Amino acid sequence: MNKPQMKDGMKVRQSRFPVSLFFVLLGVLLLMSGIHIGLVVLMNTYSLPIWVQTAVPIAYWAAAAFGLTCYTKWRMKKSYDEPMQILADATAQVAQGDFSVYIPPYHTADKLDYLDVMLSDFDKMVAELGSIETLKTDFFSNVSHEIKTPLAIIQNNAELLDMEYSDTDKEKIRIQAILQATHRLNGLITNMLKLNKLEKQTIKPMPQRYDLCAQLCECALSFETQWEKKNIDFEADVEDRVLIYADEDLMELVWNNLISNAIKFTKPGGRIRLKERTEPDHIRVEISDSGCGMDEDTVRHIFDKFYQGDTSHSTEGNGLGLALVRRILELTEASIHVESILGKGSVFTVSIPVIRGVKTDE
Ligand SMILES: Nc1ncnc2c1ncn2[C@@H]1O[C@H](COP(=O)(O)OP(=O)(O)O)[C@@H](O)[C@H]1O
Numbered sequence: 139m140n141k142p143q144m145k146d147g148m149k150v151r152q153s154r155f156p157v158s159l160f161f162v163l164l165g166v167l168l169l170m171s172g173i174h175i176g177l178v179v180l181m182n183t184y185s186l187p188i189w190v191q192t193a194v195p196i197a198y199w200a201a202a203a204f205g206l207t208c209y210t211k212w213r214m215k216k217s218y219d220e221p222m223q224i225l226a227d228a229t230a231q232v233a234q235g236d237f238s239v240y241i242p243p244y245h246t247a248d249k250l251d252y253l254d255v256m257l258s259d260f261d262k263m264v265a266e267l268g269s270i271e272t273l274k275t276d277f278f279s280n281v282s283h284e285i286k287t288p289l290a291i292i293q294n295n296a297e298l299l300d301m302e303y304s305d306t307d308k309e310k311i312r313i314q315a316i317l318q319a320t321h322r323l324n325g326l327i328t329n330m331l332k333l334n335k336l337e338k339q340t341i342k343p344m345p346q347r348y349d350l351c352a353q354l355c356e357c358a359l360s361f362e363t364q365w366e367k368k369n370i371d372f373e374a375d376v377e378d379r380v381l382i383y384a385d386e387d388l389m390e391l392v393w394n395n396l397i398s399n400a401i402k403f404t405k406p407g408g409r410i411r412l413k414e415r416t417e418p419d420h421i422r423v424e425i426s427d428s429g430c431g432m433d434e435d436t437v438r439h440i441f442d443k444f445y446q447g448d449t450s451h452s453t454e455g456n457g458l459g460l461a462l463v464r465r466i467l468e469l470t471e472a473s474i475h476v477e478s479i480l481g482k483g484s485v486f487t488v489s490i491p492v493i494r495g496v497k498t499d500e
């Protein structure tokens with residue numbers, strides 16, 4: 139038999155089924171056997187027909203077995219299923235990044251058992267993870283803000299110097315390298331701050347009704363010089379007008395990131411297709427490319443912060459684009475799905491629910 143252990147000076151029971159319960163069960167069974175014998179004696183005394191003398195004990199034990207089975211099931215549900223279900227739901231919430239989860243203990247402090255201890259340890263673990271997450275995001279935003287000002291000074295001075303030198307000067311190449319680096323760093327900091335604000339929900343989406351098709355075409359056109367430079371065959375197949383209810387600026391970031399990735403990861407002479415369709419319950423936007431594609435392991439991580447699959451491209455971008463995309467779509471209650479074949483290309487599909495997007499011809 140497991141002895142109670144101590145936790146913070148309190149006794150902790152090591153079983154959810156106390157020994158007394160087995161004695162109670164034994165007592166109940168003995169009592170029922172006694173009633174059975176009593177019944178048999180009574181039926182004999184009154185010389186009841188033989189079929190009654192057979193049927194009554196059968197019915198009696200069937201009812202007893204049913205009662206005991208229901209009781210056992212109820213005990214199991216109370217003791218294991220319910221707490222485990224609560225724990226499973228809480229774990230799923232934590233896995234999605236919600237550290238505000240708290241599971242209260244089942245018993246008061248003087249009647250703790252090992253499951254109460256497990257739940258309180260879980261609460262402690264989640265609180266600890268939450269504080270680390272807060273520390274991390276605060277650190278990110280503080281550092282990003284501190285870097286912004288000196289970076290702006292470097293960038294402004296490099297731009298002034300760039301204007302002072304002519305294209306033939308050898309200093310020009312160095313200044314342009316500095317300018318390029320400052321632009322990259324600026325992009326990284328802007329993305330980090332935006333992602334941080336979206337995660338901490340300090341910027342909330344400001345949904346409004348706007349034409350998704352016009353936005354898709356504008357975004358695609360803003361990349362025209364880039365796809366023409368790479369001689370990419372860009373095909374847009376969108377409907378005439380679809381009104382959706384979402385934050386226009388944030389959705390623009392989504393399309394810009396997906397289209398810029400498609401261009402970045404497609405070799406010169408490749409093909410990119412932008413397709414938009416209204417389905418019965420959602421609006422589907424598909425951005426497919428004939429680029430380098432990804433293996434399963436890469437696909438699993440592309441939405442992680444700072445993840446860059448192909449290191450040969452890591453000089454461009456910072457691995458935050460798709461993390462931003464996913465966060466924005468989460469806040470918009472839309473979803474993203476990726477299908478990719480290594481060496482063949484990728485398809486990114488965004489589904490915006492129609493409850494939020496209303497198709498009208500007004
Ligand atoms: N269209 C695509 N084709 C192939 N790989 C892609 C595509 N889009 C994204 N990826 C992969 O996902 C990774 C993360 O993308 P992203 O978050 O936009 O970061 P970045 O563009 O800065 O590398 C990329 O480094 C790349 O490995």
Ligand SMILES: [Mg+2]
Nearest residue numbers: 399455459460
């Ligand atoms: Mg990107």
